[in-house]
Amino acid sequence: MSIQIRDISKSFGNFQALKNITIDIQTGELVALLGPSGSGKTSLLRIIAGLEAADQGAILFGEEDMTYISTKERKVGFVFQHYALFRHMTVFDNIAYGLKVRPRKNRPTKQEIEEKVYELLNLVKLEAFAKRYPSQLSGGQRQRVALARALAVEPKVLLLDEPFGALDAKVRKDLRRWLRKLHHDYQITSIFVTHDQEEALDVADRIVVMNEGKIEQIGTPEEVYEHPNSPFVYHFLGDVNLFKGRLHQGKLKDGSFEVDAPEFAGTINKEAVGYVRPHDITIERVSSPDAIMAMVSYIHLVGAVVQLELIRADTGSFLEAEVTKDYFRSLHLKTGEEVYVKPKQLKVFIPEDYSI
Amino acid sequence: MSGHVSLQYSSPPVQKSIKDAEPRWVRYLLITIAVGFLGLFLVLPLAAIFIKAFDKGSAVFFAAISSPDALSAIKLTAIVALITVPLNAVFGVAAAWAVTKFHFKGKSLLITIIDLPFAISPVIAGLVFVLLFSTHGLFGQWLLDHNIKIIFAVPGIVIATLLITLPFVARELIPLMQTQGTSDEEASMTLGASGWKTFFLVTLPNIKWGLLYGIILCSARAIGEFGAVSVVSGHIRGMTNTMPLHIEILYNEYQFSAAFAVASLMSMFAIITLIVKNVIEWKAKKSMIPEEGVS
Amino acid sequence: MARFQTLKLKKTGILPGFGLSLGFTMFYISILVILPLSTIFINSATAPLSKIWQTISEPRVVASYQLSIGASFLAAGINVVFGVLIAWVLVRYKFPGGKIIDGLVDLPFALPTAIAGIALTTLYTENGWIGQFLSFKVAFTPLGITMALTFIGLPFVVRTVQPVLQNVDKEIEEASASLGANPMQTFVKVIFPELLPAALTGFALAFARALGEYGSVVFIAGNMPMRTEITPLMIMTKLEQYDYAGATAIAAVMLIFSFIMLLVINLLQWWTNRKFI
Numbered sequence: 001m002s003i004q005i006r007d008i009s010k011s012f013g014n015f016q017a018l019k020n021i022t023i024d025i026q027t028g029e030l031v032a033l034l035g036p037s038g039s040g041k042t043s044l045l046r047i048i049a050g051l052e053a054a055d056q057g058a059i060l061f062g063e064e065d066m067t068y069i070s071t072k073e074r075k076v077g078f079v080f081q082h083y084a085l086f087r088h089m090t091v092f093d094n095i096a097y098g099l100k101v102r103p104r105k106n107r108p109t110k111q112e113i114e115e116k117v118y119e120l121l122n123l124v125k126l127e128a129f130a131k132r133y134p135s136q137l138s139g140g141q142r143q144r145v146a147l148a149r150a151l152a153v154e155p156k157v158l159l160l161d162e163p164f165g166a167l168d169a170k171v172r173k174d175l176r177r178w179l180r181k182l183h184h185d186y187q188i189t190s191i192f193v194t195h196d197q198e199e200a201l202d203v204a205d206r207i208v209v210m211n212e213g214k215i216e217q218i219g220t221p222e223e224v225y226e227h228p229n230s231p232f233v234y235h236f237l238g239d240v241n242l243f244k245g246r247l248h249q250g251k252l253k254d255g256s257f258e259v260d261a262p263e264f265a266g267t268i269n270k271e272a273v274g275y276v277r278p279h280d281i282t283i284e285r286v287s288s289p290d291a292i293m294a295m296v297s298y299i300h301l302v303g304a305v306v307q308l309e310l311i312r313a314d315t316g317s318f319l320e321a322e323v324t325k326d327y328f329r330s331l332h333l334k335t336g337e338e339v340y341v342k343p344k345q346l347k348v349f350i351p352e353d354y355s356i
Numbered sequence: 357m358s359g360h361v362s363l364q365y366s367s368p369p370v371q372k373s374i375k376d377a378e379p380r381w382v383r384y385l386l387i388t389i390a391v392g393f394l395g396l397f398l399v400l401p402l403a404a405i406f407i408k409a410f411d412k413g414s415a416v417f418f419a420a421i422s423s424p425d426a427l428s429a430i431k432l433t434a435i436v437a438l439i440t441v442p443l444n445a446v447f448g449v450a451a452a453w454a455v456t457k458f459h460f461k462g463k464s465l466l467i468t469i470i471d472l473p474f475a476i477s478p479v480i481a482g483l484v485f486v487l488l489f490s491t492h493g494l495f496g497q498w499l500l501d502h503n504i505k506i507i508f509a510v511p512g513i514v515i516a517t518l519l520i521t522l523p524f525v526a527r528e529l530i531p532l533m534q535t536q537g538t539s540d541e542e543a544s545m546t547l548g549a550s551g552w553k554t555f556f557l558v559t560l561p562n563i564k565w566g567l568l569y570g571i572i573l574c575s576a577r578a579i580g581e582f583g584a585v586s587v588v589s590g591h592i593r594g595m596t597n598t599m600p601l602h603i604e605i606l607y608n609e610y611q612f613s614a615a616f617a618v619a620s621l622m623s624m625f626a627i628i629t630l631i632v633k634n635v636i637e638w639k640a641k642k643s644m645i646p647e648e649g650v651s
Numbered sequence: 652m653a654r655f656q657t658l659k660l661k662k663t664g665i666l667p668g669f670g671l672s673l674g675f676t677m678f679y680i681s682i683l684v685i686l687p688l689s690t691i692f693i694n695s696a697t698a699p700l701s702k703i704w705q706t707i708s709e710p711r712v713v714a715s716y717q718l719s720i721g722a723s724f725l726a727a728g729i730n731v732v733f734g735v736l737i738a739w740v741l742v743r744y745k746f747p748g749g750k751i752i753d754g755l756v757d758l759p760f761a762l763p764t765a766i767a768g769i770a771l772t773t774l775y776t777e778n779g780w781i782g783q784f785l786s787f788k789v790a791f792t793p794l795g796i797t798m799a800l801t802f803i804g805l806p807f808v809v810r811t812v813q814p815v816l817q818n819v820d821k822e823i824e825e826a827s828a829s830l831g832a833n834p835m836q837t838f839v840k841v842i843f844p845e846l847l848p849a850a851l852t853g854f855a856l857a858f859a860r861a862l863g864e865y866g867s868v869v870f871i872a873g874n875m876p877m878r879t880e881i882t883p884l885m886i887m888t889k890l891e892q893y894d895y896a897g898a899t900a901i902a903a904v905m906l907i908f909s910f911i912m913l914l915v916i917n918l919l920q921w922w923t924n925r926k927f928i
Contacts, residue, residue: 051825071828078829084822088844098830101840153830378834383744390740391752393733396781397802398758401770404780408773447679454672468913469680472688475909477863478764479883480902483890484687487694492895494690519683541666551667573760580763582866583883587890600765600866607769607870616773619766626761633761634754 001062001156001189002027003048008057010043017043019213021057028187030180032204034194036236040213041193042161048191049159050074061157074157077150077188081162083142085134091145092117092130098153120148123182140171151186160192164199176203197237201225209233231349234275241281241319243274243346252348255314257292261348272350276343278307278322284340285331291340294319296333301325308333310341405623408616420606420614421621428594429602429618432510436598437578440518445571448525453559456533457541467530473522481519482587485512508590513598516584521574528570529563536562565640569633576629580622688906695903698896706897707904711876712885716904719882722793723861726800731854734808735846741809742816756809759802764866771799772871791873796881799867804857811853815846815923848923855919859912863905 003025010018018040025031033041046052048059050071058067066074085094095117099108108116121127124144134142143163150158163179164172180203183190194200200207201221209216209224209232217224217233228234245254250265252258252274259274284291297318298309306328310319319341333339410417420426451470455463473481488494489506499506506512540562544554560567582600589596597605599622606615695703706712741753759767775782775789775798782789789795819842827837865883872879880888882905889898 049829051829071825072831072833074829075831076829078826080822080826082820082822084820084826086823086826086841097827097832097840101827101830101832101836149826149830382834386736386740387744387746390733390737391748394737394752394755397798397805398755400774400780401767401802402758402762404773405766405770447676450672450679451676453668454676457666458669458673460669460673466676466680468917469684471913472684475859475863475913476688477865477883477886477905477909479865479886480691480863480905481687483886483898483902484690486890487690487895487899488687490895492893515683519687522680522683538666545666554666555668576761580766582763582765586865587887600763603765603769612773615769619769622763622766626758626763626766629761630754630757633757 004060032200034200035210039210077155079160083146158190247272280344281321291342409620412613420617433599452529478583482584512588524574525570532566706900715882727858738812767867768870795871800861807857808853815849852919
């Protein structure tokens with residue numbers, strides 16, 4: 001079931017939550033709506049579900065216009081951030097709920113419901129918990145029940161609102177992996193909302209980066225990470241080093257540092273910022289023509305990589321670099337030593353183009 | 357049991373998304389039934405009081421509320437309230453302080469005992485004092501010897517009212533102070549303030565709305581108490597009749613307009629009580645830290 | 652000395668005033684509550700058992716038990732049904748006058764019972780504003796008593812259910828809708844179970860209050876022996892006849908019943924607070 005979001009706008013009083021949002025989602029895709037608080041991602045999800053009404057625009061599931069259809073009729077599976085399990089019902093009854101409330105003619109028999117519920121319990125590995133109450137389960141277990149409950153009604157669309165937000169880091173990682181597998185097996189069109197870029201990059205087929213009610217960029221994880229189209233996306237998707245300087249006729253000059261920016265060949269003397277990921281900074285002990293001298297101020301071993309904090313000799317500003325452990329060992333670096341740094345890949349943005 | 361209305365009710369309606377709510381006609385039906393029920397049980401009796409009060413014209417009305425018996429009834433009611441309410445307010449604060457700032461065994465039992473006057477019939481509340489203080493009662497002989505009259509006199513009315521209204525302030529303050537905890541007071545102590553200073557400068561401001569509310573409820577009940585006072589008072593006109601008892605006498609003598617005239621005075625007080633309650637709730641809500649919205 | 656003080660500190664914390672506040676509290680309730688109430692049982696204990704039994708099993712007294720319990724139960728029942736409905740309407744719907752009506756719900760708490768009594772009687776007598784339109788008698792019948800007790804108990808269910816209803820998580824209603832349930836199904840299967848403990852607590856409170864109610868009932872009851880006499884009235888009657896022992900015996904029965912109700916209410920409130928948290 002493909003989903004088309006056409007020109008959706010929504011305001012809450014004076015606050016505009018969404019401005020002219022248009023997205024096309026293919027059948028079977030797993031899409032992440034990624035953005036900070038207030039970006040409108042949850043509002044958009046709820047509008048797709050029918051829990052809120054847009055001020056303008058349309059939502060289509062396949063060919064059908066869903067804009068005026070109630071939640072009950074839309075047959076979406078919705079998973080809430082805080083699970084929203086029915087706390088006076090057992091796990092079994094929670095999952096069976098969607099099947100039990102069907103009008104008589106569509107309702108499966110008791111036998112069929114039981115089979116379906118146990119099939120799902122099996123899927124989420126909670127068979128032993130069928131008769132337990134939500135209060136007796138851990139956060140991760142509750143979320144799995146919520147997911148099973150949403151899937152029980154065999155929705156064509158699965159919507160998840162920050163599904164792992166309330167869970168511990170380890171549990172989150174496990175559930176992420178599990179969601180990917182589930183999506184791989186079932187191929188339901190799924191949209192999930194998150195503010196955690198790591199999660200989006202890890203799980204999604206495509207990411208919609210949102211900010212202040214607008215779409216900043218839509219693309220595959222690789223696209224938005226490697227080729228961000230704005231400073232916001234760059235910042236939001238990972239750590240970044242900033243080279244603040246002046247751009248003149250295709251060259252960015254910052255302190256003693258100069259780099260080519262051919263796409264701005266025609267630009268005359270503008271303030272600009274160069275964006276570089278920490279792992280795109282090379283570090284060497286020997287100098288080279290366009291390298292900058294810097295002092296190692298802090299060394300931080302994190303798992304399989306080494307994060308280095310450096311202070312530029314020419315401007316005194318900070319840089320963050322990330323190198324593999326092997327490379328680090330080969331350099332025999334110590335704090336206080338001087339090295340030469342060079343950005344491998346740099347993206348230039350002119351701030352005034354992006355200011356509101 | 358009766359009278360415990362916490363300061364959290366009467367909030368504005370919950371926001372509901374338009375799409376999935378019940379159909380319009382269901383809403384209108386429910387609202388109509390609710391308003392109809394409340395109209396029948398609340399509005400109509402209230403209206404009847406005021407309309408019947410002026411049934412025979414305002415001359416009769418004013419005569420009724422200014423008759424000597426009425427005036428002495430008003431005076432007695434006021435005296436009773438002025439004695440019992442402050443006493444029970446002090447008690448309420450002391451009991452709430454003991455129960456909420458300390459840990460000790462038997463706390464729940466104590467709270468249950470404080471609740472007892474709510475649980476018993478007012479007639480029984482009057483009866484117990486008759487058993488204690490009437491001439492045949494436990495202390496009867498001793499009182500006779502010392503020429504002290506309690507039953508069938510004003511002191512009896514005061515004591516019976518004291519029992520009936522005992523829980524009101526305490527029941528307001530205990531949950532309130534329980535929620536507030538002890539951290540403010542402990543902070544004050546660590547900064548060097550004495551116990552009394554802490555109480556007046558820290559605790560009292562924190563509980564002011566709850567205290568005021570409890571006092572209002574206590575007063576309303578104190579002036580309106582009927583059953584218990586009926587038992588102990590002896591119904592002596594001009595001497596041991598409170599306003600409710602006076603109204604009873606007028607009514608039983610078929611002086612309906614006069615009865616309702618005096619009743620309307622008390623009803624005014626009741627309405628003022630309701631208004632003050634709502635004002636206090638609004639004020640209390642304003643002074644609470646607003647909850648963070650979810651984006 | 653220091654050891655003793657540390658011990659005391661552990662028991663009660665660093666705040667002062669424990670002795671004073673608890674001492675005063677105990678003193679106050681001893682002379683006002685414990686002593687007076689115990690006279691009921693002491694007096695009953697000293698009276699001959701046969702006399703006690705004779706009083707509390709008189710046909711007239713037994714009839715009063717039936718009336719009091721029956722009418723109170725019915726009134727509390729009416730209040731549960733309409734109380735939940737009213738709480739629903741007040742919490743979830745906005746309509747003109749809604750706030751005023753919400754404030755008015757507390758009227759039975761604030762209005763003196765005797766005044767409620769005479770007002771209700773006036774309405775329901777045969778010539779009364781309402782009574783004149785009815786083909787059956789309301790005042791001076793058990794029905795009239797029930798009406799008065801309904802008035803008295805009205806705020807209990809509404810005020811106990813309102814906060815619970817307010818706190819119902821919007822998300823579980825949305826979850827229910829997303830799973831295909833219509834509003835009625837959502838109410839019955841998801842919302843009402845959350846309200847049930849509060850509704851029952853309100854019922855118990857209204858019931859207990861109605862049992863002991865005097866002022867608002869005696870006017871509308873008519874007080875006809877064997878027919879419209881409530882138990883508190885029986886106590887009054889015995890007192891007027893100076894039959895202190897008889898009054899005490901009946902009072903003892905009522906008190907025992909009240910204590911049981913108090914226990915039930917506490918259990919219900921405990922259940923409300925802990926169920927499936």
